Amino acid sequence: MLELRTISGVTGVMGCLMALVMAFQRRSYPPSIHGLGHWTAAPLLAFASALLFTLRGVLPALLSAGLANALMFAAAATFLAGSCRFFGQPLSARATSLLWLTGAATLLFMSLFNGGYGWRVLFMGLLLGGVVAWHAAVVWRQPQHSFATRFTGTVLALMSAIILARAVSAPFAPPQEGLFTPAPMQVVYLLGLAFGTLLTSIGTVLMASEHLRRELERLITHDSLTGALTRRALFASGEAELARARRQGRPMAVLMLDLDHFKQINDEHGHRVGDRVLVDFVARAHAVLRRPAVLGRYGGEEFVALLPDTDTAQALAVSERIRASTCADPALPRCAVSIGVAAAQPQDSLEALINRADAGLYDAKALGRNRVVARGPAPH
């Protein structure tokens, strides 16, 4: 026979252990991952709440019911706030006030209301189930789904369903029923809380690890200053696109872009302004380029754009648009870009294609800069 008081105690201990895991994780994660502090505090609050519930009958009702419920609500609200911060959508001051005021008002009403155990369970369940359902919706609404978010979202949705089902059935339960009466609904509820606490904590650890992996991946594939692809990622993407173009018999073009007299900008305005010019250039080039085109930093102030499904005429038009948009910010020093264009030939390697675009760039510089020059295949 299941001892419900033991389940409640075990729930608390699980929360405590998971808080420890999260606290250790937090120390090794970069500060750019937000919400871990809340995720550590939430299971600790759940632990304190479960401990008080377990001591029902031993401690006064004010502690083993009133304070225990308040701590359980605080755990759910803190957990929700942590996830919102983690996903980069922290709760607004208004939403936070609404959440805590609703919690405080419900708990106060419960303590004053004299309708019996079933009705108190209904109010508390609606409050708690509502917060957990809100939390599930936050996790499910994330556009970047992974196993971790699906797992956590599902556990939260199941938990809220169990809490709400118990809440709405409570007023119809026999009047002598209490928290540790071994009725089926109570067993499902306490087991749901125990496993839910454990599984959602595992879910947060998985989500944090997933986030870290994505950040590291981004560091490897994207230039930290401009956000363009790194040279390594550019070549990987270029090889794949060229193979696809060859396989499907579709055109592909490469642009080699180099800011003109960039050394002069650095010398006259300083390196930091030079950096801002680079960032602005890449942002504007990205605005012109449409997926699946990609832009990579080839080195210094030199960039390469890969344009799948693009012939020479289209590549020249895109290049002109990039040239026209370059240094359009009046707050930055005047500058210009030279661009070499090459379209892929059936026998081209990526290196040969880039070399031809580079030859076009060389011509553009030699002809006076701030222009676009296309290079065809060398005659045999």
Ligand SMILES: Nc1nc2c(ncn2[C@@H]2O[C@H](COP(=O)(O)OP(=O)(O)OP(=O)(O)O)[C@@H](O)[C@H]2O)c(=O)[nH]1
């Ligand atoms: N601010 C800044 N400057 C950089 C960065 N990477 C390279 N540079 C500078 O870019 C300049 C490139 O100078 P050059 O290769 O002489 O080319 P340029 O002055 O643009 O002349 P042309 O290409 O012939 O028009 C050098 O002064 C580098 O120090 C960077 O990340 N930030």
